[in-house]
Amino acid sequence: MPDTNMNVDVARFGGFRSCAVTHAGTANRLNEDAYVNRPDLGLWAVADGAGGHESGEVASGEVARLLQTIDPSLPPADMLGEVRSRLEAAHAHLHAEASKRGNGLMVATTVVVVVARDDHFACLWAGDSRAYLLRGQSLTRITRDHSLVQVMVDSGTISEADAVRHPQANVITRAVGADVDVLELEKRTGQLLPGDRLLLCSDGLSKTVPEEMLAELLSGEDDAAAERLVTAALMAHVSDNVTAVTITFGATA
Helix, strand or coil, X not given: CCXXXXXXXXXXXXXXXXXXXXXXXXXXXXXXXXXXXXXXXXXXXXXXXECCCCHHHHHHHHHHHHHHCCCCCCCHHHHHHHHHHHHHHHHHHHHHHHHHHCCCCCCEEEEEEEEEECCEEEEEEECCCEEEEEECCEEEECCCCCEHHHHHHHCCCCCHHHHHHCCCCCCECCCECCXXXXXXXEEEEEECCCCCEEEEECHHHHCCCCHHHHHHHHCCCCCCHHHHHHHHHHHCCXXXXXXXXXXXXXXXX
């Protein structure tokens, strides 16, 4: 039987077909993930709220709300700048919200965004939500985590395998709403080939399902890849929220 707690959102526009799936996880907790699935804008995103006590839900929801309301008539050349502007606005708003709540509370969220036009894409991110590109059977990670364990991996202190199990694996070094004045976003760009599939996900997926399994579950010509990925995380008893957005290039509307 289908999981009634799994939210599935399929959309297509032009040469893009996309599917977003989110689930609270197996620990009976609030879902503080949010996503954007707008192929009509050439815009997709995943935000993973931090802080607990509904603060994470507020933060990720604010990011999704601001991105969802971008004007569809905006020229493609202006889209990336508008995304940056909206994320900076969310950063400022979440700072104000945290100050209003007091007690040193932080209202913050990771974010990973893809903007695509024709056969080119740009990816912006802050935190440890990830983007991957599947080309044929080869999976490439587009993003690099902004996390404490990634810093330790880069310095050679721990291995990639150790990072997943490290007690500080959830400590992120960048976020929308983090206690810094200026939001730092990293950017990567690339070209798409027909049949390419992009994956955006929260760390509930990437820390639960190995990358070789991600590639296998992403494969196929159907719209069910995101559902397969989230289901695999649930079968592995993921306690965290888990969200996957898949974007297939070269689809026919």
